[in-house]
Amino acid sequence: MRVPVAFGAWLLLLTAAWLTAALPWEALGSAQGAALWWQLRQHALYLSGVWSIGMMSLVMLLSLRQRWMEWPLGGMDQVYRLHKWAGIAAAVAAVLHWAADESSDFIKxxxxxxxxxxxxxxxxxxxxxxxxxxxxxxFAFYALLVMVVLTLWQRLLPYRPWRYIHRVMPVLYLLLAFHTLALLPLTFWQAPIGLLMAALLALGSGAALWSLAGRIGRGRNSYAAQVQAVQLLGADAGTDPVEVVCAMPTRWKGHHPGQFVFVSFEGLEGPHPFTIASAPDGYARTDDGRQLLRLVIKPLGDYTQTLHARLQPGQTVRIEGPYGHFDGQGAARRVQVWIAGGVGITPFLALLQARQPGAANAADLQPAHMHYCTRDAERDVLLPQLRALCAQAQPRVTLQVHDAAQGDYLTPEHLAQYGARLDIWLCGPAGLGKAMRQAARQRWGWRMHQEAFQMR
Structure with missing residues (x-):
């Protein structure tokens, strides 16, 4: 709910600021015939323009991936979700702005x-x-529309070339900022909206220049780590996951179970989000005291399918983070239910490691019921580890495996046995998440917690 609320509040702020401008409202009230249409066109032109540049400014600010953004929105994944919807809204408002401008010939x-x-x-x-x-x-308007289409229609363009094209977005913003600065009426700059627009253009332009300089993700949250081990978990490089263990530098401040990081294995490929599959003390440290971070990566694309062959021990990788609030702990009066599908098991492996005998703060955690959905339990290389961790978890975590190969699929009815008040923590395929969200909407006592890792 935080993202829709933040989106609506931002849109309301832009609209309220536009209302403060010294526009000829009296003329609109008394206008008739052609004058009325010209007045309506003028108001639509400026309101849509304010919406578009305001949303684009928000897009640029969110692209900076600042950690303080996580708290109001509920995690960096939700920051990206708002980033996406603000970009779509900016494009829709730009279409309205273009239509209002082109309507002059029609009215004439x-x-x-x-x-x-x-x-x-x-x-x-x-x-x-x-x-x-x-x-x-x-020009910027047409380019923005192309960018939004390529972002939403993912089959048109794979991730890697899309990422290169997406780098043009800061340039488009600077062009739109110049368009706004030169054409926004002086009466707007003299009204309260002028202060807002000046602040947005300054911050947005600063963010655009920061992005063009390649500085995003290069701040205090960025670390040069070293690959300690790479292992294919299974025999099939095309489908089985890859385990990558990285040694973090001494200035690494640690992480919480369930968090994720952005990892750049190669400069040209850019950062990808991966969940940390180990608790802070889930792995032994290196001989020189550096903490080890475990990543379990599912081969979902051309790049990750060859990752096991590309990476070598000793190789330097860049890790940014940690981010996220996926901690598996909800309201004390609610039953905690964990749902994992496929490689979505990774945050739960870290959460379970934090519950093993002798783990710090384990007494403060809540019991949980876990449902793990797998395509084939017999071939699942992570299932034995999952069972062992659940068997020793303190407080307890009951495990139920749903094996698709045996026709056993998770349904909302499996969760009904736990009562009406549930906190559901889900990490898995989009279809599984959609089905559980639909079920949660029909049951007022179910609360869904799901990280949105679709960064495009």
């Missing part, structure tokens, strides 16, 4: 030029730049 053909408002006064320096600002805005 039907009603004529009578009642058309005079051209708005802009900054004196911008008078000679009106034409260029309009051309730049139109």
């Amino acid at each position: 053909d039907i009603w004529g030029k009578a009642g058309r408002p005079a051209r708005e006064v802009v900054w004196s320096w911008a008078v000679d730049w009106r034409g260029s600002a309009k051309d730049v805005g139109e």
Whole structure:
């Protein structure tokens, strides 16, 4: 719910700020015929423009991946979710802005030029730049639409080339910022909305330049780690997961079970999010005292399918994080239910390691019921470890395995036995998450916690 609330609040803020501008509301109230249509066009033009650049500014700020953003939104995965929806909203508002601008010919053909408002006064320096600002805005508008289509229609373009094209987004923002700065009426800059727009353009432009300089993910949360071991967990490199153990530098501040990191194995490939599959003390340290981090990676694409052959012990990788609030602990009066599907077991492996005998703070945790969905239990290389961890977990974690090869699929009815008030922690395929979310909407006592790892 945090993302929809944040999205709605931001849209409301932009709309409220637009209402403070010194627009001719009296003229709109008394306008008739052609004058009314011209007035409506003018209001639609500026409101849609404020929405578009306001949402684009939010997109640029969220792209910085600052850790403080996690607390209000509930995790870095939700930051990316808001980033995506703000980008879509910016494109929709840009379409409305373009339609409002193009409607002048339509109004002129039907009603004529009578009642058309005079051209708005802009900054004196911008008078000679009106034409260029309009051309730049139109080019950026078409490019933005292409970017949104490529982002949403993922079959058109694989991740790697999309990522290179996506780097153009900061340039498009700077062009739209110039368009806004040159064409926004002077009356807007003199109203409270002027302060908001000035702040958004300054922050958004700063974020765009920071991105173009390649500085995102290079702050205090970024670490140069070393690959200690690489192992294919199974015999099939195309389907079985890969275990990568990384030695963190001494300045690594640690992590909480259930968190994830962005990992860059190769500079050209860029960062990918992977859940940490080990508790803070789940692995022995290196001889020189460095903490070891375990990643279990499912081969889902061309790059990850060859990762076991690409990585070598001693290789340097860049790790950014940790991020996320997937801790498996909800309200004290609710039953905790864990649901994992496939490689979605990784955060639960870390949570279970933190419950093993002798683990610190284990007494403060809650019992849980775990449901693990696997395609074939006999071939599942992670299932033996999962069973062993559940058997020794303190407090207890009961395990129920759903084997698709035997026709055993998880349904909402499996969860009904635990009562009406559940905290459900889910990590797994999109289809499984969709089914459980639909079931949760029909039962007021079920609360869903699911990290959205679809960063595109």
